[in-house]
Amino acid sequence: MTRTVSDLVIELLKEWGVTRIFGFPGDGIGAFDGALGADDRTGEGLHYVRPTHEEICALMATAYAKFTGEVGVCVATSSPGAFHMLNGLYDAQMDNQPVVAIVGQQGLAALGTATQQENNLERVFQDVACYVQTIVSPAQVEAVVDTAFRTARLRLQPAVIVLPHDVQAMPAPEPPRAHWVSRSSSVAASGRVVPPGDQLQQAANVINAGERVTFLVGAGASGATDEVLRAADLAGAGIITALRGKDVIPSDVPHHTQQLGLLGSLPSLHQVAKCDTLVLLGTNYPYGEFLPPSGSARAVQIDLRPEQLGLRYPTEVNLWGDVGATLQALIPLLHEKHDRAWQHKVAQEMTEWEDEMTAQALVEYGDGANPRRVFHELNSRLPEGAVVTADAGTTADWYGHHIRLRRGMRGDLSGRLATMMASMPYAVAAKFAFPDRPVVCTIGDGAFQMLGMNELITVRKYRREWQNQQLVVLVMHNDDLAQVSWEMRTEDADPVWRGAQDVESVDYAGFARLLGFQGIRVDRDDQIEEALDTAFATGGVTLIDAYVSRNVPPLPPHITKEYTKNVGKALLQGDPFEKDVIKDSARALATEAVQRVKGVLHVGHSDG
Known part of the structure; x- marks a missing residue:
């Protein structure tokens, strides 16, 4: 049979190391879908x-x-399918991920003629x-495929x-040796960029x-855990991780204070306020109000995305390079600091913070389970090698504070x-990436x-392909955005405004x-532990429908006057949950105050 363009595209995908694609069919991509089906029948086809939904793809x-660190590949039909994929592709763009999308289009003669499902997809x-x-x-x-x-x-x-x-x-014959024809290479270019020696020395x-060095570590440092820890050890540095960099630094590193x-x-927050040197490693941390005042700290940044260097803070040295490779070259130039007072102070404060998080998790609210308690108990039961996904919203707060x-x-x-x-498709993708690992999806009801x-339907369809079928879906059910x-x-x-905020209650467990x-x-705090134990004792899929209070405040580490003033104004305007918000916030704030007083008495200083 004659090789077609679709056959050639599939061959090139395999040359680029692609083994799995996430797709949704349609007539605009129909011939390519047919070629994928024929390839699958050979027994050596791509895993489709x-x-x-195309957004999920x-x-x-x-x-x-x-x-996985591989190029993700998604496929969809012409205009409607292509448009549905946009949100997921923006997620890739904004989190610096290599993804190739293949989208169908109407025939060449239809381009620009406003025919059915024909749009200017390039635009x-x-x-x-x-x-x-x-x-x-x-x-x-x-x-085109190689360049993409x-x-x-x-x-x-x-x-x-x-x-x-x-x-x-x-x-699709072999490309000719001819004018206008590019005969390309399917070999990837090296991404292990290392800056020149003089810049490393700077x-x-x-x-x-620096005497009080802080490393702010993002997902761009993934794979460089050992290099970051070695450099921090030499520099006597405390470590903060951006939310997406949470898994780069193990939680048992005592001077790792989690997120900012x-x-x-x-x-x-204290590290950033008191450090004299800030080192940004593979992070495009966007919240400038939490970074040091300009001029209060000298700063160095390492990033593989050059346009992000010097973007968030007035850095003194910007190193364009892969974080791991650059740190390997930088480490021999670092002097070991013998005074560990800064790291010890950071570690002591983190111990106090963990006590505060535990105390917050154990507060009983009475109008549903404490959502912090759910994450606190989940954290203590996470199996080795587990993968945890979090969603936007308060689940991200509890993930940051307790996991x-x-x-x-x-x-x-x-x-x-x-x-x-995103947490749900992330969790399913994690099962394909790590079929031998347990996965936990944390997600709000909205x-x-x-x-x-x-996507529970997708799980039902594919779960038998996974060596370890354990997937725990933890739905935080509060009938509220x-x-x-x-x-x-x-x-x-x-x-x-309840007209916008209320979420229709559904029996998710059912x-x-x-x-x-x-x-x-789960309706009460005293049911959480048994539910989680049952879920992790089961080798298959479990959904925990956790009815939690909608009024537990996601308290920031430092409550500003503006925060307090705005909440007060909102309540005075007739917030429908005024009484519960006041009651639950008071409990949370009282717990915070008690824990911080204990910290003051323990270390003999205030939080300032």
């Missing part, structure tokens, strides 16, 4: 995963890239993709290949001169985009209703049982 491809994807190209000739295929993969990997961004329906079935000089900001820790990932564990979420519902419930409700109060001084999974309902 078909979830319930793109989010899964992004998560798969995050978990549509121009903002999200680092490379977008329509294949209009078989001689163009190799160059090479560019996505080097720039850590999504690339888009538009494949018209008639082109998909055209014969960075070392800044770090060596509204869902971070007080020790992290501690040990070495070998993984965790992730939609970072800079912070799109709702996000779960945004296609998240549908809770994060937005609290943002209305704290940011805009507005009362909650829905799971309908699909043949284990469903457990």
